[in-house]
Amino acid sequence: MEEASSEYEQTTIEEMLTALALAVTVNKNRQAGMLKNMVLDPGWFDGDQTKFEDWWRGMRLFLKSNRVMETNDRITAILACLRGGVAGIYMQRKLDELDKETGTQDWEEFIQKIKTIFSDKTKAADAEWKIETFKQGKKNTVDFMIELDALAMKADTDELHAIFLLKKNI
Numbered sequence: 001m002e003e004a005s006s007e008y009e010q011t012t013i014e015e016m017l018t019a020l021a022l023a024v025t026v027n028k029n030r031q032a033g034m035l036k037n038m039v040l041d042p043g044w045f046d047g048d049q050t051k052f053e054d055w056w057r058g059m060r061l062f063l064k065s066n067r068v069m070e071t072n073d074r075i076t077a078i079l080a081c082l083r084g085g086v087a088g089i090y091m092q093r094k095l096d097e098l099d100k101e102t103g104t105q106d107w108e109e110f111i112q113k114i115k116t117i118f119s120d121k122t123k124a125a126d127a128e129w130k131i132e133t134f135k136q137g138k139k140n141t142v143d144f145m146i147e148l149d150a151l152a153m154k155a156d157t158d159e160l161h162a163i164f165l166l167k168k169n170i
Contacts, residue, residue, distance in 0.1 A: 039058075039061045039065035043081065044082075045082055045087050047118060048085075049120040059078060059081065062077075071110075072105055079095060126154075130151050131151050131152065131165040148162060
């Protein structure tokens with residue numbers, strides 16, 4: 001029982017430290033007069049893949065609006081918002097990795113890894129299927145093209161492949 005209590009206290013302390021890291025980064029920017037409160041904090045991410053896309057968009061906007069530009073600061077801010085479940089485990093592992101390294105992290109590699117781990121793998125397949133069955137109907141041509149483009153982005157496909165999928169339905 002005492003071990004479980006100690007583990008809970010350790011988790012709580014780690015969550016507090018990561019939240020503090022984000023607050024320090026934001027506070028540095030606020031003191032420099034750069035903070036614009038146009039974008040809300042995206043909140044915690046617990047690893048639910050169905051919520052990743054919205055959370056990730058919010059996090060990217062949050063980093064931009066708070067002008068968090070340094071790679072290590074960006075990574076720290078993102079890690080500070082990961083907690084619970086798979087996200088908490090990933091955060092802890094990445095923090096341990098960061099403690100061992102002294103150099104700057106590779107931002108593109110970090111983004112690729114976090115997207116690979118947390119993105120919803122079924123969204124691309126669902127979007128491809130929607131393209132295959134997509135029809136203009138009575139939609140305005142511009143609305144149709146915007147919706148097709150959005151589906152192609154979700155399907156992670158180029159324009160030619162999207163048109164190929166669309167033609168299969170004609």
